[in-house]
Amino acid sequence: MKKLGINNPMEIRSNLNYDDVARYLNTGRNKxxxxxxxxxxxxxATYAKLENTIIHHDVIDAIFRQPHTSVTKPFKANRIGNGPVIxxxxxxxxxNGSAYFDTDTADYHTSGKPGVGNKGHVYRNDGVDISKDSTKYESYYVDHIETNEWTQYTIQVKIPGVYSLSLKVASATDDAKLSVLVNNITQAKEVAVPNTGGLKNGRLLL
Structure with a gap:
């Protein structure tokens, strides 16, 4: 199964010129x-080749594994060494509720329920809202974070010890806060996130 869009096991990558063609076919405007x-x-056509498709392991996992278990597994091998970035x-x-919690997890238009799932429609195809950073190549960030939403990360450390954590954050409001838990134990509670003037103005929070 492969076609355009992130909600497929294999995504055919589009391009700006073809996007213009598709818009014209759908609207009849701006030929x-x-x-x-x-x-x-x-x-x-080049991106439609098997080796050029984007494999969406989250879609495959949601189809075959998640209906039968609430157990989570790593999306990537987050190995902690000297200065890694997750x-x-x-x-x-x-x-939802096991690997992450999001108040709006899917598009339920067939049942009459509201919802859009991933509001950015990029990178992954579950409830977490993700946008693409237009200022960087293939860079993505979590946005539209609402109260009590969270994400879980499985990490591996090369050497047992005490590690420091820095977070790159961005906010367009003055009242944002976040908490950090490690093995379900709170390490930082309701830390204030400064207003950075927009979601693309990241700032390190130590």
Missing amino acids: PNESNTYSGTLEL NAVDYDLGR
Whole structure:
């Protein structure tokens, strides 16, 4: 199974020229020129090759494993050594309430219930809201965080010991707070997150 979109086991990567073609086919407006149409379609065909697709392990896990268990598993091998970086979007694989908690987990339009799931429609296909950072290449961040929402990360340390944690945060409000738990034990409670002037203005929180 492979097609455009993150809600597939294998995603065919689109491109700007083909996006223009698709918009024109759907709306009949802003007809793209012939050269852009040609190059965009050929580029899409290249990305349709098996080796060029984006494998969405979270979709595969949600289809085959998660219906039968609430056990979580790592999305990536987060090995802690000297100065590693764990991206917020690489939280564990698992059900809502087990690997993460989000108040809006899916699009329930078929049942009449409101909801959109991942509001950014990028990177992963579950309830956590993820956006792409347009200022960096292939960079993503968790956003639209609401009260009591959380994400879980499984990590491995090379050497047992005491480690310090720095968080890169961004906020457009003055009342944001976060807590950090390790093995379900609170290590930092309701730490104030400063207003950084926008979600793309990250700041280190020590």
